[in-house]
Amino acid sequence: MRIASIELPNALFVAPMAGVTDRPFRMLCKRLGAGYAVSEMVTSRRDLWDSLKTSRRADHVGEPAPIAVQIAGVDPQEMADAARHNIDRGAQIIDINMGCPAKKVCNKWAGSALMQDEVLAIAIVQAVVAACAPRGVPVTLKMRSGWCATERNALSLARAAQDSGVAMVAVHGRTREQGYGGHAEYDTVAAVKAALHIPVVANGDIATPEQAREVLRATGADALMIGRAAQGRPWIFREIAHFLATGAHLPAPATRQVQAWLTEHLHAHYALYGERTGVRSARKHIGWAVKALPGGQDFRDRMNRLDDCRSQVQAVTDYFDELADRHLLLPQAQPISAANDAHQPESDAIAA
Numbered sequence: 001m002r003i004a005s006i007e008l009p010n011a012l013f014v015a016p017m018a019g020v021t022d023r024p025f026r027m028l029c030k031r032l033g034a035g036y037a038v039s040e041m042v043t044s045r046r047d048l049w050d051s052l053k054t055s056r057r058a059d060h061v062g063e064p065a066p067i068a069v070q071i072a073g074v075d076p077q078e079m080a081d082a083a084r085h086n087i088d089r090g091a092q093i094i095d096i097n098m099g100c101p102a103k104k105v106c107n108k109w110a111g112s113a114l115m116q117d118e119v120l121a122i123a124i125v126q127a128v129v130a131a132c133a134p135r136g137v138p139v140t141l142k143m144r145s146g147w148c149a150t151e152r153n154a155l156s157l158a159r160a161a162q163d164s165g166v167a168m169v170a171v172h173g174r175t176r177e178q179g180y181g182g183h184a185e186y187d188t189v190a191a192v193k194a195a196l197h198i199p200v201v202a203n204g205d206i207a208t209p210e211q212a213r214e215v216l217r218a219t220g221a222d223a224l225m226i227g228r229a230a231q232g233r234p235w236i237f238r239e240i241a242h243f244l245a246t247g248a249h250l251p252a253p254a255t256r257q258v259q260a261w262l263t264e265h266l267h268a269h270y271a272l273y274g275e276r277t278g279v280r281s282a283r284k285h286i287g288w289a290v291k292a293l294p295g296g297q298d299f300r301d302r303m304n305r306l307d308d309c310r311s312q313v314q315a316v317t318d319y320f321d322e323l324a325d326r327h328l329l330l331p332q333a334q335p336i337s338a339a340n341d342a343h344q345p346e347s348d349a350i351a352a
């Protein structure tokens with residue numbers, strides 16, 4: 001799988017998720033089998049480039065290549081400037097966000113709202129491609145299947161994007177109107193794949209190896225993008241890779257191994273965010289990791305009341321020590337369907 005001339009280790013992608021796919025999480029997913037990960041969206045607004053939030057989102061220290069940054073905004077020139085700015089800071093691929101359903105991205109109607117205005121959407125794509133091409137940086141586009149059930153315009157937008165020089169398109173099989181409700185459909189993804197000669201990535205509700213195989217079959221897509229099912233379960237990428245390669249399931253990971261991954265993740269998280277913010281934002285990752293485990297809900301409630309790194313790590317250690325005494329392999333490691341899961345984007349995460 002390639003994006004322009006950039007060869008990827010495999011065709012399993014981490015979906016960009018604001019408030020989730022920061023550098024520590026992306027690096028963990030890449031370590032555990034993901035071939036590619038895009039940053040959380042970074043605002044195109046120049047006045048916010050130096051904000052703490054945007055700088056953290058644009059932090060790629062130590063991350064394995066390729067470094068891919070998603071930008072969001074509504075003004076073509078501003079988006080082109082944002083692309084150049086992020087290339088200067090290490091981006092090797094620029095992704096344009098036309099997939100996020102939040103009402104307001106950067107205080108304007110950006111993200112998937114842009115799909116409603118194809119002229120503006122393509123003006124943005126052309127401006128960003130013009131900014132990136134001289135630097136040899138490919139531009140990719142993430143979109144939904146359309147604006148609403150009667151306006152599934154992913155195909156025409158994808159064609160126009162390809163004609164404008166986009167190197168890859170990812171399609172989440174829901175309309176903007178659907179938010180995260182209902183189920184993803186893959187017919188639109190299949191139609192986009194059939195019409196384009198650039199790589200097409202299928203996204204939406206892929207939570208098990210079997211679903212991954214089925215979505216590949218139904219769409220013919222070049223790659224799969226997985227979001228919510230990787231929350232608390234970043235080893236899903238190697239499970240899917242193994243299943244696609246062999247037709248067999250990997251055993252559940254050892255409880256001690258999961259403990260080690262989570263503990264390392266926490267330390268990387270605190271290093272990026274500092275104690276106060278780090279402890280708070282780590283709660284969701286810990287919560288996702290334990291929610292399907294014995295006593296996980298009670299533990300989560302107790303853990304959410306802890307306010308410092310030391311107590312949080314100690315609580316995780318105590319919980320997993322006890323779990324590992326009873327279970328060599330992670331118990332109840334059944335994936336929870338992404339479609340039925342309540343992991344909606346947090347309003348805080350969406351704000352630029």
Ligand SMILES: Cc1cc2nc3c(=O)[nH]c(=O)nc-3n(C[C@H](O)[C@H](O)[C@H](O)COP(=O)(O)O)c2cc1C
Nearest residue numbers: 015016017018041099100172204205226227228345
């Ligand atoms: C918490 C959260 C934050 C998200 N943030 C972004 C984002 O910043 N940019 C984007 O293009 N999509 C964003 N999405 C959408 C995901 O990339 C993906 O398209 C969607 O979750 C469907 O894939 P899934 O069913 O595998 O989760 C977000 C989704 C979630 C759940």
